Amino acid sequence: MPVVPTEEAKELATFYKVPLNEDGFFLEAHVKLRPVDFATDGVYICGLAHAPKSIEEVITQAKAAASRATTVLSKDSIMAEGIVSSVNEDICSGCGTCEAVCPYTAIAVNREKGVAEVNEALCKGCGTCCAACPSGAAQQRGFTKKQIAAMVSASLGGVK
Numbered sequence: 001m002p003v004v005p006t007e008e009a010k011e012l013a014t015f016y017k018v019p020l021n022e023d024g025f026f027l028e029a030h031v032k033l034r035p036v037d038f039a040t041d042g043v044y045i046c047g048l049a050h051a052p053k054s055i056e057e058v059i060t061q062a063k064a065a066a067s068r069a070t071t072v073l074s075k076d077s078i079m080a081e082g083i084v085s086s087v088n089e090d091i092c093s094g095c096g097t098c099e100a101v102c103p104y105t106a107i108a109v110n111r112e113k114g115v116a117e118v119n120e121a122l123c124k125g126c127g128t129c130c131a132a133c134p135s136g137a138a139q140q141r142g143f144t145k146k147q148i149a150a151m152v153s154a155s156l157g158g159v160k
Helices: 007-016 055-073 097-101 128-132 145-155
Strands: 085-087 107-110 115-118 138-140
Touching (some): 085 115, 097 107, 097 128, 128 138
Antiparallel strands (some): 107 115
């Protein structure tokens, strides 16, 4: 019997924001450095979800995935990435552009307030929303326009 991916894999890939390879199996973050990790933090892969393989390989990969999960679960607290987007509610028009372009679905427009809101737990700090925001309301923490201008100026030797 051939091992083929199911249609449910596409739904899971969309839900967990994880990629599929050209054959429809789940794709790891990095083949050599992170073979059981996805790009999405806290989601791990093993077994036939990854590709057709022998039972020995499945067991080995399952142990590796369990080990990776244990490293996260064994900690009392987890430090999250500090670079995330934020929205200045005073200038946000609630147009939804940032919500539409966010690859992590970390932004949602609050229809009652009429402004976009960032779910910091989902935000990976990619900056897509900042580039797309027509009003400039979406900003990345640590990368405001003033800070970027200062970095560019410093890299040009103080030239303005």
